[in-house]
Amino acid sequence: MIVPTIMLLSAVHQRISAYGVTPERYCLVLFALWLAALVAYLGAARNSMDLRVIPASLGIGLILSSVGPWSAVAVSVRSQFAQLQQVLSEKHLLDENRLRIDPPRMKTFQNLEATNKRVASIVKALYDLDALDLLAPMFANVTDSPFVKPQDAEERFAAFGFTRWGTPPEPPPKSSPSPVGISINAGNYSRMIGPFWIEQEGLEGCDALCPMTSDLTIVGVPLAFSGTTLTAGTSGATVSFDLSSLIKPKPAAGKPASIITLEAREGRDRALLIAVRPPLSTVPPDNHFTTWLLLKSPSVTAK
Numbered sequence: 001m002i003v004p005t006i007m008l009l010s011a012v013h014q015r016i017s018a019y020g021v022t023p024e025r026y027c028l029v030l031f032a033l034w035l036a037a038l039v040a041y042l043g044a045a046r047n048s049m050d051l052r053v054i055p056a057s058l059g060i061g062l063i064l065s066s067v068g069p070w071s072a073v074a075v076s077v078r079s080q081f082a083q084l085q086q087v088l089s090e091k092h093l094l095d096e097n098r099l100r101i102d103p104p105r106m107k108t109f110q111n112l113e114a115t116n117k118r119v120a121s122i123v124k125a126l127y128d129l130d131a132l133d134l135l136a137p138m139f140a141n142v143t144d145s146p147f148v149k150p151q152d153a154e155e156r157f158a159a160f161g162f163t164r165w166g167t168p169p170e171p172p173p174k175s176s177p178s179p180v181g182i183s184i185n186a187g188n189y190s191r192m193i194g195p196f197w198i199e200q201e202g203l204e205g206c207d208a209l210c211p212m213t214s215d216l217t218i219v220g221v222p223l224a225f226s227g228t229t230l231t232a233g234t235s236g237a238t239v240s241f242d243l244s245s246l247i248k249p250k251p252a253a254g255k256p257a258s259i260i261t262l263e264a265r266e267g268r269d270r271a272l273l274i275a276v277r278p279p280l281s282t283v284p285p286d287n288h289f290t291t292w293l294l295l296k297s298p299s300v301t302a303k
Contacts, residue, residue: 021079110161194292
């Protein structure tokens, strides 16, 4: 029994050194140590061994591993959290134990999880250990941190991009999709321009994985986003929209998708903005508007 015990301890040590402690590895270590102690006892008490020692020692080990700071769960939580800190520090993404990602949003961290399976594995391990709250200080600088408002564990897990079955986020394509758009006849208006996407942080030329920007050109029409104002066109031939009614705190989840129309500051006869708010049954709710512009004057198109 000595050789198998040594081989088991060596194998578990290699896994723990590489990936940290989990309850399963903790139990393997406990079992290996129990075997080693049992071998030592049987060797020392050949003529006077008491078989009751075997179940008694195993029971004591199981009890000690279930409570206190040395328990399987407590040790695993500390180990996995330390592993996450190590991985993020190696990538220079921690500053005084707080995340430093750009832009500081959960979508950015989801992209990190999708491209680094080690990070995704640790987050899932902490969720399985009911210890996601331990990450709250680390995400203090993230604008849409799931730890700002009271949420249950499933909602916070979903904010990290995982499905209800524990599937991590998918990696983005090797190259981001190019912005796309259409220009069609729109009745009394000259053209319909879009779609493009508006969030509080900026504009996107595609529904997902495009870089966020404050300036965008869709079908020859320059767009600029600053504060809560969207401007379309070039100097001397522009229309603008006040988006303050869109860019506001997220409403409660559960509402269906809604269509919002905004008139241009220069008048409805010049331009109209149509924004579609996504269904708010997602967790967390998402202010990610699919948007089109109806233009009356062709002069806003770039020359």
